[in-house]
Amino acid sequence: MLYHCSRESQDEVLPFEWYKKAFPTITKLTHQLKNVDLIDGKLVNINDDSIVIDDRIADKMHTLKSLVSMFIGSPWVQQNLKENVEAISANTKFKPVVSFSKLREREPMIVNSLTKISNFLSVSAQQRKLVRSAICPQVTQHRIWTGALEEILNGLKSEMDSLYYEYSGKGSNMGQQIISSCLKFLAHTGISDHECTSWMQLGSHNSVNSQSSGTWEEVLEMFNDLIRCLESEKGLLYHAAKLEVMKEGFSQIKDVLVDKAIGYKEARHQESLVQKKLSKTLGYSSRCLFALLLYYLYGHVRDIEVDLCGGIYGGEGGARFCLCMGRILTSDEEKMVKSGLKQLDRALGLFKFIWETAGMQGVLELQGHLWCVGAKDRILTHRGTLFFVHGIFDKK
Incomplete structure (x- = not known):
């Protein structure tokens, strides 16, 4: 009692x-x-x-x-x-x-979730369509997508570092290696200076460097491996859950090319494909869409x-x-x-x-x-x- x-x-x-x-x-x-x-x-x-x-x-x-x-x-x-x-x-x-x-x-x-907020506010079905159409073009921008991923990975890396003595097993070591690989991949995505013009970033005339090209499916596979590494790490389940959330977005853009050895216009086209696919496919009840909204508004996905x-x-x-x-x-x-x-x-x-x-x-x-x-x-x-x-x- x-x-x-x-x-x-x-x-x-x-x-x-x-x-x-x-x-x-x-x-x-x-x-x-x-x-x-x-x-x-x-x-x-x-x-x-x-x-x-x-x-x-x-x-x-x-x-x-x-x-x-x-x-x-x-x-x-x-x-x-x-x-x-x-x-x-x-x-x-x-x-x-x-x-x-x-x-x-x-x-x-x-x-x-957006659904939980809308139910609380008594937002109608028609109004939810308005919300989705208004926020999708903003929160699915390439920089928001990659920023949210980096925020999750860096947060996970920081927590694993602070809990090194509690989580120093084989799974933890492998997890840190995967996080490092994911962050390196993200570092090769998009355009470093969004204000640069086409002549400032010319395509390479040499053969494409294998380390600078790939698809988003590679990160999806790394996320799956990372989730498996963290299954037994009870204190890190919060971050593992966020990895699961972002997998929905990966599944929609897994075929989109990521290539730094190309010109400015081609790189912008790759970024645009990420935004269009995410905006078109992530529904109102999507946990991934909600995570992107949180990052858009507050700079984190917590x-x-x-x-x-x-x-x-x-x-x-x-x-x-x-x-x-x-x-x-x-x-x-x-x-x-x-x-x-x-x-x-x-x-x-x-x-x-x-x-x-x-x-x-x-x-x-x-x-x-x-x-x-x-x-x-x-x-x-x-x-x-x-x-x-x-x-x-x-x-x-």
Whole structure:
């Protein structure tokens, strides 16, 4: 009863004894997990950005966030939330929304697909077609495609280097060799200077260098080998999953030639073929398309975790709406708050991007909420978005 609550209870208030027993546990777990956060599917120590691999810590983090999400629904926390939000935002132009009172608003969400975002925003089938037609020409550009691949590979290489002593077996060594080969291949793709003119990059009159030509199917085969090497590496499964995601794109362009020993116009034609094939074949529900969108917007392909999914609330006359989402933190220190704020900002920004691209009616305002035991209630502003920091306290 302390760690779990039946979803059948929906929005019913739990017995007062439950909250009294839960709060000391929440406080204890917060201290044990201080400055540790769940980012990109893995636990990270915010102080030094080191990765924490410990199943017990992972279980404690899950327990903490589950308990806090239930505790936020208590009557006195909701009352304090209402009073504090109204008090610290009295001078804002948009009336703040007090949310998270319902169980479904306090459920976690991993933002990992366009379909999930559109379902949340109630984007119609016709509007989804508009979104796809608008974003595909942008996110399937050759530089976005290769940039996303390099970001995944470099991130994987960095993580494997940092975890060398844990992952120093034959599979890991082979994996690093494959990553190096993939990065070398990508270095030979596309045009190094997109502003250069045709006379600046002339085709070779000599025989084609085998190392400078090939097809995208070669990288697809290397990705398959890399995935097999990482199957037993539990701590690196997040990256392995992203390799799987990008395979969908490879399968669409595997016959496209990659050749650096050609002129500028021919090279641009190769890049154009990659963009056209990806744009034509990647559907709205494609995980690969979503990964490319993330890289296009934020420069990485990492999924975004939201601890409290919140909801959309209508304003006066239905012309303005507010999207609220929340994160649960394990400390009130500046670096921790900043990290949680940035993650929440990315999630909120992504939802607003789809809202506006789909041509949804009304203006969508954004609101972020950060929760931590003992934190001082305050308001922060980041790129025009309001973020409320809430302290979690036991009933006096």
